[in-house]
Amino acid sequence: MKQTAHWVRNAISLLDADANRSADTHLHRFELPKSWGIELYLKDESVHPTGSLKHRLARSLILYGLVNGKIVEGTTLVEASSGSTAVSEAYFARMLGLEFIAVVPKSTSTEKIELIEFYGGHCHLVDEAGQVNQAARNLAAERNGYYLDQFTFAERATDWRGNNNIAESVFAQMSAERYPIPSWIVVGAGTGGTSATFGRFVRYKQHDTQVAIADPEGSSFYEGWRTGNMDYATGKGSRIEGIGRPTVEPSFVPGVIDHMIQVPDAGSLAAMRLLRAKTRYYAGGSTGTNLYAAFEIIAGMLARGEKGSIVTLICDSGERYANTYYNDAWLEAQGLDLAPHTAALEKFLAEGVWVPAAK
Numbered sequence: 001m002k003q004t005a006h007w008v009r010n011a012i013s014l015l016d017a018d019a020n021r022s023a024d025t026h027l028h029r030f031e032l033p034k035s036w037g038i039e040l041y042l043k044d045e046s047v048h049p050t051g052s053l054k055h056r057l058a059r060s061l062i063l064y065g066l067v068n069g070k071i072v073e074g075t076t077l078v079e080a081s082s083g084s085t086a087v088s089e090a091y092f093a094r095m096l097g098l099e100f101i102a103v104v105p106k107s108t109s110t111e112k113i114e115l116i117e118f119y120g121g122h123c124h125l126v127d128e129a130g131q132v133n134q135a136a137r138n139l140a141a142e143r144n145g146y147y148l149d150q151f152t153f154a155e156r157a158t159d160w161r162g163n164n165n166i167a168e169s170v171f172a173q174m175s176a177e178r179y180p181i182p183s184w185i186v187v188g189a190g191t192g193g194t195s196a197t198f199g200r201f202v203r204y205k206q207h208d209t210q211v212a213i214a215d216p217e218g219s220s221f222y223e224g225w226r227t228g229n230m231d232y233a234t235g236k237g238s239r240i241e242g243i244g245r246p247t248v249e250p251s252f253v254p255g256v257i258d259h260m261i262q263v264p265d266a267g268s269l270a271a272m273r274l275l276r277a278k279t280r281y282y283a284g285g286s287t288g289t290n291l292y293a294a295f296e297i298i299a300g301m302l303a304r305g306e307k308g309s310i311v312t313l314i315c316d317s318g319e320r321y322a323n324t325y326y327n328d329a330w331l332e333a334q335g336l337d338l339a340p341h342t343a344a345l346e347k348f349l350a351e352g353v354w355v356p357a358a359k
Helices: 002-021 054-067 084-096 110-118 129-142 150-157 166-173 193-204 221-227 265-279 285-303 328-334 339-351
Strands: 027-030 038-044 077-080 100-105 122-126 184-188 210-216 259-263 308-314
Touching: 002 054, 002 084, 027 265, 038 166, 038 285, 054 084, 054 150, 077 084, 077 129, 077 150, 084 100, 084 110, 100 110, 100 129, 110 122, 122 129, 150 193, 166 193, 184 193, 184 285, 193 210, 210 221, 210 285, 221 259, 259 265, 259 285, 265 285, 265 339, 285 308, 285 339
Parallel strands: 038 308, 077 100, 100 122, 184 210, 184 308, 210 259
Antiparallel strands: 027 038
């Protein structure tokens, strides 16, 4: 028993040391016309050691398993993931000397699978996104391991009251800005953990900030939130990796969400590419989803004569999608035409008018 307790204490120390070595992520300004009186900020989570927002989640999930007595020396860690969470979990598993298996859909980008394996993880491929959860449970049971289960535990593994969570970080970095309390926080939902953290934090701190979720095509979250039916399921995976789910996941907390926007996949990827063209920030598709929704919210603020600030996230690096989202041949094979959406986004930036392209 003493030996186990010693190993767990050492494991937690290793996680704490990793957090101390990582400086906080940058908060970039996206230039908008000064006459608008609106500021847009991008929290760059791609600079984490494992290159995505999921670095925070992976550390929290593993810490949660350690302090609850679920992870001990020799435990095999298993996760159901479309990629980025598994990349980060593989990194931490290797740090702790634990075996890690990621259950991923076959559609996951080659770049992400290679990253999981680079950090010492193993990939177990399934045909459809809807199969990952049960396959992960089965693997954990077969190996007497621990299923990290991001879709259940994301909303409770992070201490939303403090402990340098992403919400606390954003508000600290905004303190010297023209509008230090954001009017809106705009995030995507893969597990729902990030939106839950922001939503709980702003209520706990009594901030006058609204939280919006940008949801991609094929995802169940939007209709689940709109109808209040948490059993709603599209049964479809999302082409925008890392966000959107075929079913409403347990970590999705609708009561802390003020608004949701459905974003067409072509709009997400047009916004992702526009970000690259305007700023040189090389981001993935989920960042484009966030930016598209942020523009729509800003347009609404302009129409109502409101001023203020909006914060959204750069979720991961575009390097992971060089062969997909940034590949014109892949777009053509998917039947995605970005041109109408790019024109609509450019019109918005020039005139402040939101006229989305036809779906």
